[in-house]
Amino acid sequence: MGVGRRAKMVIVRLSSGDSPLSLLFHLMIAGSIRYVPVGYPEREKAQVIFTLDNGYEIRFRDPRKFGYVKLLKGDIGTAPELSRLGPEPLSGEFTLERFQEMLKRRPNAKIKALLLDQSFVAGIGNIYADEVLFHAGVLPTRQPGSLSRDEVGRIYEGIRSILTKAIEEHGSSIATYVDIFGNKGNFVSFFKVYGRTGEPCVNNCPGEIKKTKVAGRGTHICPVCQK
Numbered sequence: 381m382g383v384g385r386r387a388k389m390v391i392v393r394l395s396s397g398d399s400p401l402s403l404l405f406h407l408m409i410a411g412s413i414r415y416v417p418v419g420y421p422e423r424e425k426a427q428v429i430f431t432l433d434n435g436y437e438i439r440f441r442d443p444r445k446f447g448y449v450k451l452l453k454g455d456i457g458t459a460p461e462l463s464r465l466g467p468e469p470l471s472g473e474f475t476l477e478r479f480q481e482m483l484k485r486r487p488n489a490k491i492k493a494l495l496l497d498q499s500f501v502a503g504i505g506n507i508y509a510d511e512v513l514f515h516a517g518v519l520p521t522r523q524p525g526s527l528s529r530d531e532v533g534r535i536y537e538g539i540r541s542i543l544t545k546a547i548e549e550h551g552s553s554i555a556t557y558v559d560i561f562g563n564k565g566n567f568v569s570f571f572k573v574y575g576r577t578g579e580p581c582v583n584n585c586p587g588e589i590k591k592t593k594v595a596g597r598g599t600h601i602c603p604v605c606q607k
C-alpha cells in the first residue's frame with residue numbers, strides 16, 4: 381500500500397489482488413480523512429469507513445457532502461479525474477519557462493480562472509489563487525497577454541512559495557479541515573487577503589481588502605497593491 385497525491389486528490393494504492401486497485405479521495409470543500417483505532421469516538425459522523433487489518437480504521441467524513449471516494453481499477457492515469465491534469469506546480473517539470481509558454485497559449489483568459497483550471501495547472505484552489513495574485517501584485521481579471529515578464533515571474537514565484545509554505549503549515553483549516561491525525565492546519569494565520577474583507581492591507585498601503593467575484597468564485601484583492 382502507498383499513499384500519494386495528484387492535484388487536489390489523495391490516492392491510496394492497495395496491495396491486494398493481481399490487478400492494481402486504488403482508492404481516490406477528493407475532499408472538496410469540507411472533507412477530511414482520519415486514521416484512528418477501531419472504537420475511536422464519532423464513528424457515526426463518517427460517511428465511508430475502511431477497516432484495516434492492523435486494528436485501525438480510515439474514516440472519510442464530509443459534513444457538506446461535496447467530496448467523494450472512488451475505487452479505481454488498473455492504471456489510475458486513465459481515470460477521468462486524473463487523465464486531463466496540468467503539471468504539478470511544485471514539480472521539476474513546472475519551470476518558469478514552461479509557465480510562460482502555457483500562458484502564451486491562453487492570452488485572453490482571466491489569470492485567476494487559469495490558476496483554478498486543473499487542466500492548466502493542477503492543485504491550486506480558490507484560497508491559494510487569491511494569495512498568489514496578491515503576492516504578485518496582479519489583479520485576478522488580468523489576461524496573460526497583458527502581463528509583463530516581471531509579473532509572470534512574480535506569479536510563478538508566488539505559486540511555488542505559497543504552496544510550499546502552506547504544506548509546511550499543514551494546510552488551511554477554515555472550518556472543518558483536519559489532517560489524518562485530527563490536527564488543524566496553521567496556514568490560515570498567514571492569509572494576506574483571503575477572508576480579510578474590509579481589513580486594512582498588510583502592506584500598509586492606503587487600501588482595504590475587497591471581495592469581488594471572478595471565475596464564479598469569491599475573490600479577495602487589495603485594489604491598491606494589485607494592478
Ligand SMILES: [Zn+2]
Pocket residue numbers: 581582583584585586587602603604605606
Ligand atoms: Zn495593499
